[in-house]
Amino acid sequence: MKLHISLFQLPDGMYVATCAEIPMCQVLRKNKGHAMQDVKKLIRRFLEERRAENRPFVPELHEFEVEDASSV
Secondary structure (H helix, E strand, O other): OOOOOOOEEEOOOOOEEEEEOOOEEEEEEHHHHHHHHHHHHHHHHHHHHHOOOOOOOOOOOOOOOOOOOOOO
């Protein structure tokens, strides 16, 4: 299964890493590498718990366009 991680830096320098398919898998770290590493651990734990509960995880993503704020 391929999952996607979104990583961005906040104005205070902290990094947020989130799994697009599992939004509750989100971490906030001071270091970009730690954010990536920790969100991957969280994703694996989430999937293991689902598997143990015999609850399959089938992500469903939808795309949509948003007007660029600079052109408004």
